[in-house]
Amino acid sequence: MMFTLSSEQTDFAAVLHDFLRAGKTDLASLGVDEVTDPVDLVVVFEEVGHHAVAGPLIESLAVVPALMGGVAAGAAAGATHSVAFPPLVPHAVEADRYFLIDGDTLHEATPTAELESVDPSRRLVDLSPGPIVATDVPAARAFDLGVLTCSAQLLGLGRAMLELTTTHAKTRAQFGKPIGQFQAVKHHLANVLIGLELARPLVFGAAVTMNSRDVSAAKVATSDAAWQAARIALQVHGAIGYTAEHELGRFLLQTRALRTAWGSPSMHRARVLEAL
Amino acid sequence: MDLSLDASTLTFQAEVRSWLATHVRPLSSMDTAAGFEEHRSWERQLASERLSVVSWPAAFGGRDASLLQWLVFEEEYHASGAPGRVSQNGIFLLAPTLFAHGTDEQRARILPSMARADVVWAQAWSEPEAGSDLASLRSTAVRCDGGWLLRGQKTWSSRAAFADRAFGLFRTGPGERHRGLTYLLFDLRAPGVTVRPIAQLDGEPGFAEVFLDDVFVPDHDVVGEVGDGWRVAMSTAGNERGLTLRSPGRFTAAASRLVELYRKNPDPALRDRVVDAWIGAQAYRLHTFGALAAPLSGPAASVTKVFWSELDVAIHETALDLLGEVAPGWRDGWLFSLSGPIYAGTNEIQRNVIAERLLGLPR
Amino acid sequence: MTPEQLALRDAVRSLLTKHSDVRAAIETPHGYDKDVWARLTDIGVLPIPEQYGGSGATRTETHIALEELGRTLTPSPLLASTLAAEALLASGNDEACARLLPRIADGTVATLIWPWDNGPASLDGTARYVLDGDHAEILLASDGTGLYEIESGARQHTPTMDQTRRLATVHLDGRETHLGRWSPEIRDVALAALAAEQVGTAARALELTVEYTKTRVQFGKPIGSFQALKHRMADMHVLVETARSAAGACTDEVSAAVAKVYCSEALFKVAAEMVQLHGGIAITWEHDAHLYLKRAHSSGQLFGSPAVHLDRLSRLVR
Numbered sequence: 001m002m003f004t005l006s007s008e009q010t011d012f013a014a015v016l017h018d019f020l021r022a023g024k025t026d027l028a029s030l031g032v033d034e035v036t037d038p039v040d041l042v043v044v045f046e047e048v049g050h051h052a053v054a055g056p057l058i059e060s061l062a063v064v065p066a067l068m069g070g071v072a073a074g075a076a077a078g079a080t081h082s083v084a085f086p087p088l089v090p091h092a093v094e095a096d097r098y099f100l101i102d103g104d105t106l107h108e109a110t111p112t113a114e115l116e117s118v119d120p121s122r123r124l125v126d127l128s129p130g131p132i133v134a135t136d137v138p139a140a141r142a143f144d145l146g147v148l149t150c151s152a153q154l155l156g157l158g159r160a161m162l163e164l165t166t167t168h169a170k171t172r173a174q175f176g177k178p179i180g181q182f183q184a185v186k187h188h189l190a191n192v193l194i195g196l197e198l199a200r201p202l203v204f205g206a207a208v209t210m211n212s213r214d215v216s217a218a219k220v221a222t223s224d225a226a227w228q229a230a231r232i233a234l235q236v237h238g239a240i241g242y243t244a245e246h247e248l249g250r251f252l253l254q255t256r257a258l259r260t261a262w263g264s265p266s267m268h269r270a271r272v273l274e275a276l
Numbered sequence: 277m278d279l280s281l282d283a284s285t286l287t288f289q290a291e292v293r294s295w296l297a298t299h300v301r302p303l304s305s306m307d308t309a310a311g312f313e314e315h316r317s318w319e320r321q322l323a324s325e326r327l328s329v330v331s332w333p334a335a336f337g338g339r340d341a342s343l344l345q346w347l348v349f350e351e352e353y354h355a356s357g358a359p360g361r362v363s364q365n366g367i368f369l370l371a372p373t374l375f376a377h378g379t380d381e382q383r384a385r386i387l388p389s390m391a392r393a394d395v396v397w398a399q400a401w402s403e404p405e406a407g408s409d410l411a412s413l414r415s416t417a418v419r420c421d422g423g424w425l426l427r428g429q430k431t432w433s434s435r436a437a438f439a440d441r442a443f444g445l446f447r448t449g450p451g452e453r454h455r456g457l458t459y460l461l462f463d464l465r466a467p468g469v470t471v472r473p474i475a476q477l478d479g480e481p482g483f484a485e486v487f488l489d490d491v492f493v494p495d496h497d498v499v500g501e502v503g504d505g506w507r508v509a510m511s512t513a514g515n516e517r518g519l520t521l522r523s524p525g526r527f528t529a530a531a532s533r534l535v536e537l538y539r540k541n542p543d544p545a546l547r548d549r550v551v552d553a554w555i556g557a558q559a560y561r562l563h564t565f566g567a568l569a570a571p572l573s574g575p576a577a578s579v580t581k582v583f584w585s586e587l588d589v590a591i592h593e594t595a596l597d598l599l600g601e602v603a604p605g606w607r608d609g610w611l612f613s614l615s616g617p618i619y620a621g622t623n624e625i626q627r628n629v630i631a632e633r634l635l636g637l638p639r
Numbered sequence: 640m641t642p643e644q645l646a647l648r649d650a651v652r653s654l655l656t657k658h659s660d661v662r663a664a665i666e667t668p669h670g671y672d673k674d675v676w677a678r679l680t681d682i683g684v685l686p687i688p689e690q691y692g693g694s695g696a697t698r699t700e701t702h703i704a705l706e707e708l709g710r711t712l713t714p715s716p717l718l719a720s721t722l723a724a725e726a727l728l729a730s731g732n733d734e735a736c737a738r739l740l741p742r743i744a745d746g747t748v749a750t751l752i753w754p755w756d757n758g759p760a761s762l763d764g765t766a767r768y769v770l771d772g773d774h775a776e777i778l779l780a781s782d783g784t785g786l787y788e789i790e791s792g793a794r795q796h797t798p799t800m801d802q803t804r805r806l807a808t809v810h811l812d813g814r815e816t817h818l819g820r821w822s823p824e825i826r827d828v829a830l831a832a833l834a835a836e837q838v839g840t841a842a843r844a845l846e847l848t849v850e851y852t853k854t855r856v857q858f859g860k861p862i863g864s865f866q867a868l869k870h871r872m873a874d875m876h877v878l879v880e881t882a883r884s885a886a887g888a889c890t891d892e893v894s895a896a897v898a899k900v901y902c903s904e905a906l907f908k909v910a911a912e913m914v915q916l917h918g919g920i921a922i923t924w925e926h927d928a929h930l931y932l933k934r935a936h937s938s939g940q941l942f943g944s945p946a947v948h949l950d951r952l953s954r955l956v957r
């Protein structure tokens with residue numbers, strides 16, 4: 001039994017962190033497109049969330065490769081992929097190429113209409129199915145990988161908002177002291193930390209077992225913990241957090257969108273219960 | 277106990293309902309230049325029916341309606357899906373202050389144009405360093421011939437980018453913190469005023485920063501006594517926290533929409549939250565009816581502020597959980613609901629007030 | 640409240656301050672203090688018209704008394720007798736009213752067995768959780784359509800976690816006299832009465848907590864000066880005040896169900912917070928906090944749990 005990340009994995013996370021912090025986006029240059037192990041994927045997506053990177057990353061890096069057995073059939077290097085799993089994932093995030101899953105059959109798909117997400121940086125499309133690309137694809141596992149990486153991303157988003165907010169609480173002063181000295185603010189932040197800390201092991205646990213019960217449990221916990229982090233972050237920032245100029249908004253909106261993406265919390269709760 | 281409406285209120289309700297049914301139309305966001313003007317025209321249309329400020333005296337454009345009739349108006353207004361009130365800061369915050377502390381001249385000069393939205397008012401209280409701790413504000417008003425010169429910076433002023441005039445608190449000295457503040461009115465287009473719009477989370481410039489560089493304010497635009505600004509402002513701050521700015525009609529309407537949404541998208545796991553939200557709106561409504569008999573004190577308004585703001589979040593969060601990330605018709609309201617626990621005094625500050633002033637807990 | 644209502648509240652409050660000893664009362668054979676009950680009926684808090692020997696008190700007065708009883712957790716047959724009296728008044732049977740109501744007004748304990756869901760119920764079988772059912776001298780029952788007087792039937796006290804509320808199991812044996820019609824509105828009357836009592840319990844639980852945190856000192860200051868505790872008590876206050884509004888506005892089926900759900904949930908939370916904010920002392924038998932917590936749970940379940948009424952509401956609201 002060893003429920004902790006290897007030094008390679010923590011190093012990789014640190015490299016990713018620096019890379020994304022520097023504003024770079026070409027993840028393939030770090031070999032991220034070759035990552036297939038679920039635990040490694042969680043490491044990657046926690047950092048993706050930590051920097052609120054937008055775009056069809058879950059789809060391009062985790063789900064579509066799983067559906068196509070690792071070969072991104074005919075894709076130009078750097079092209080992004082997206083996929084819908086109706087009815088659970090009814091829309092696809094905007095990408096260069098689209099797929100649609102019907103049972104265990106993978107179709108090419110074409111976008112028919114654009115939809116508005118609560119997060120304007122996530123552009124969504126409706127799809128209509130085209131020719132069949134493959135049959136008997138591992139759709140269930142691919143879906144679970146989508147849920148898992150989405151959970152990891154939420155975890156990273158939550159962590160980032162906790163960090164931003166802690167820094168703000170130490171520097172913003174009102175009534176002659178840093179607002180972080182008020183118990184109300186302290187306890188808000190402590191609650192966020194507790195929520196994220198307890199959601200985290202569920203995500204890694206799910207990456208190890210990859211059964212749908214555990215994956216769903218991770219999604220429920222991270223959806224709630226990350227959204228709580230967002231609410232508290234906004235509350236503790238006050239009006240400045242409510243502006244488009246402040247970076248919090250990006251994290252908050254993405255968190256709200258991912259909370260119900262890849263299956264709503266109530267759908268995942270039902271899935272956990274069914275499995276028990 | 278009796279919750280029935282008297283005959284004249286019923287007649288009034290029927291009139292309001294039928295007028296709204298034929299006139300309400302969707303407008304674009306009032307946080308944009310064009311949307312702001314659309315909302316101004318809507319206010320004028322309301323005013324021409326004397327529906328913009330029903331509880332005010334007729335002389336100022338109202339109907340002398342009772343508080344109960346005003347609540348009924350609000351219920352009808354929100355149930356009809358009518359647009360947000362672009363005049364809200366003037367009508368619900370400045371006007372009560374003028375009724376309580378203004379002069380006859382000020383009321384006669386300011387209120388009728390406010391009722392017709394010829395002048396739309398912005399609130400200029402917060403400053404970069406003075407948010408929750410408003411009494412630490414630094415902007416000053418310095419005596420000059422025939423009036424005052426304003427200097428400093430205000431921020432987070434809602435729709436100040438498009439509004440005409442603003443009411444604010446300024447340091448006139450002597451004394452620190454709550455002492456030595458004066459409540460003044462100024463023109464947002466006066467020489468020396470620079471307004472910088474700030475986009476809110478929805479991307480629209482709903483906030484503005486207001487820079488003041490020797491902006492002249494004539495003496496007749498001082499509200500209340502010089503140096504008494506804190507008391508003048510606080511005596512009506514309860515309006516923002518309590519009933520007037522956020523009447524129950526707004527939440528009963530949103531809760532009914534939520535129930536409707538649930539009927540179309542039933543998710544049994546969310547049923548209790550839907551019904552709890554509806555119950556919460558009822559509780560707030562009844563709480564308000566109770567306040568008709570015994571008006572809420574300042575600190576008691578903190579109770580309603582915490583309640584309505586958290587109820588509003590609960591209603592909208594539940595709607596989003598029902599709909600998922602594609603939530604047409606709910607997104608803007610949802611985003612705005614998230615700011616409720618921040619504006620009008622954060623809920624942390626309200627809880628301090630409740631604990632210290634209503635429960636008598638030590639500071 | 641009118642001056643008369645305030646005077647009534649003060650009279651009941653001072654009676655309970657002077658004479659109510661909850662812990663002694665629950666040790667008595669019937670679980671309530673007969674002397675306190677006699678004094679309460681003398682004040683005239685039962686909603687019985689003068690023509691039937693009552694004081695002419697309205698429901699509002701009864702609710703004031705229930706709220707006071709809720710504050711102190713004083714065990715009392717008032718709730719049971721009130722429901723029996725209301726059911727009689729709604730039965731349309733003058734003879735039964737004239738025969739039974741004066742006795743109830745004088746303090747003879749009465750109770751009512753009724754289906755909380757207003758569905759059909761059998762009068763031949765076992766009724767559980769009957770308020771004061773083991774010692775009530777007047778026993779009424781409804782099968783969901785008619786109101787009956789029960790002649791006999793074996794009954795036992797049912798000890799529950801909440802010793803401040805007397806409940807019993809009654810074995811009905813099919814021997815009953817038909818009195819008149821059953822009015823389904825009695826359910827709403829019962830929920831409103833219970834809500835009034837719950838508000839009293841919650842308000843007092845908060846007061847006790849505020850008093851305690853003002854005097855308990857840790858880290859060199861009263862614990863009530865810590866924001867973390869202040870804000871929780873502020874939230875309790877918001878709950879109590881909104882619960883009071885919900886309880887005070889029961890006028891129909893929906894608002895009574897709202898009151899039941901809202902007041903039950905508010906009282907749960909307030910009582911749980913009372914325990915948390917008292918710390919270790921709340922876990923001791925000597926301290927009253929556990930009595931409040933147990934009362935919160937038992938009155939939440941009485942007349943149907945919040946979940947049952949939420950379910951009903953989800954069908955009623957539009």
Ligand SMILES: Cc1cc2nc3c(=O)[nH]c(=O)nc-3n(C[C@H](O)[C@H](O)[C@H](O)COP(=O)(O)OP(=O)(O)OC[C@H]3O[C@@H](n4cnc5c(N)ncnc54)[C@H](O)[C@@H]3O)c2cc1C
Nearest residue numbers: 182235236238239399401402407408432434615619622624
């Ligand atoms: C949508 C919106 C519209 C607004 N419109 C206007 C307007 O028109 N005009 C105007 O003047 N202002 C306006 N405001 C500003 C508003 O009044 C301030 O946001 C508010 O006073 C809080 O100040 P702040 O944002 O600087 O937060 P801060 O005061 O910096 O607070 C940050 C955090 O610290 C907490 N905190 C601070 N002090 C304490 C304490 N003593 N105990 C416990 N916790 C504490 C707060 O609760 C909050 O969580 C608006 C704000 C919003 C969000």
